[in-house]
Amino acid sequence: MFFYLAKAVWFVLQPSTLIALLIGYGAILIWTGWARWGRRFVTIGAILLLVAGLSPLGNALIVPLEDRFPRADLDVPPPPTGIIILGGAEDRLVGSARKAPTLNEAGERLLEGAILAHRFPDAKIAFSGGDAGILYKADSEAEGAAALLTQLGVPRDRLILESDARDTYENAVFLKKELAAKGELDPSKRWLLITSAYHMPRSMGAFRAAGFTVEPWPVDYRTRGPEDAMRPFDKVSEGLRRVDVTSREWVGLLAYWITGRTDALFPGPEKD
Structure with missing residues (x-):
């Protein structure tokens, strides 16, 4: 139920949808007796579109997420027992139809997983990701x-595949169950977690809430760091996309915290 409710609520609340609804509804009202309100809605929508699309807002929202978790120190022994890769890097709807790999902008998750697999040849590679589609179904990631x-x-x-998870919390819970069944979980084993840097805080919080100790290995950085927090966009589509992605992550952190799916409102590195 949480999965479907989250999908439905976010479809309406994501900034790009709200802006489109404001402008569309205002345009309709302009041709009615509520023309004054129509002009107001259109004006507000246009201003929000420019702010979200061209201002540094998207970068300002993503930098704290990307900088929250540094990469684990892999020079400190022991070497990783296993490497976890979270889904979200593929478009399986297109890939299954075209019979070809179809990586999206988060494709570094899989590429970095392969790189680490060669660096640590004794480590298991665990992947978690099912089919998160609602209107269009595809095979599992x-x-x-x-x-x-x-x-x-x-x-x-060397691969351990979990193909039922549809969101981050299910990644943690289902993968923990899968690894426990294979005898791959105990305090002596060291597991790395690979996901997009902006997604790492929610992921780490979800794994901690599930009682699964992992170490972060963020990838798919979208900014250089704090120096990009005030960098505007030169394309409205890119800025709006960045605001959508980051807003979803911040709202997701809040929703996960309220529902007990994460161990903190804004998970961070554990203090020694």
């Missing part, structure tokens, strides 16, 4: 990830 990772030289017998 795990199937596409397995095909791509093996083509990148990762032996099939």
Whole structure:
């Protein structure tokens, strides 16, 4: 129920949708007796579109997320027992139809997983990701990830695939269950978690709430760091997309905290 409710609520609340609704509703009112309100709605929508699309807002929202967790120190022994890759890097609807890899802008999750797999040849590679589609169903991301990772030289017998998870919390809970069943979880084992840097705070919080100790290995950075917090966009579409992505993450952190799916409102590195 949480998954479907979250999808429905976010469809309405995401900034790009709200802006479109404001402008569209205002345009309709202009041709009625409520023309004054129509002009107001259109004006507010246009201003919000310019602010979200061209101002530094999207970068200002994503920098704190990306900088929250540094990468784990892999020079400190022991080497990783396993490497976890979260789904979200593929478009399986297109990939399954075209019979070809279809990585999106988060494709570094899989590429970095393959790189680390070669760096640590004894580590298991665990992937978690099912089919999160509602209107259009496709095969699980795990199937596409397995095909791509093996083509990148990762032996099939090193892969552990979890193909039912549809969101971050389910990634943590379902993968923990899968690894426990295979005897891959105990205090002596060291697991890395690969996901997009902006998504790492919610991911770490969800894994901690599930009782699964992991170390962060963020990828897919969208900014250089704090120096980009005030950098505007030169394309409205890119700025609006960035605001949508980051707003979803901040709202997700709040929703996960309220529902007990994360261990903190804004999870951070554990203090020694």
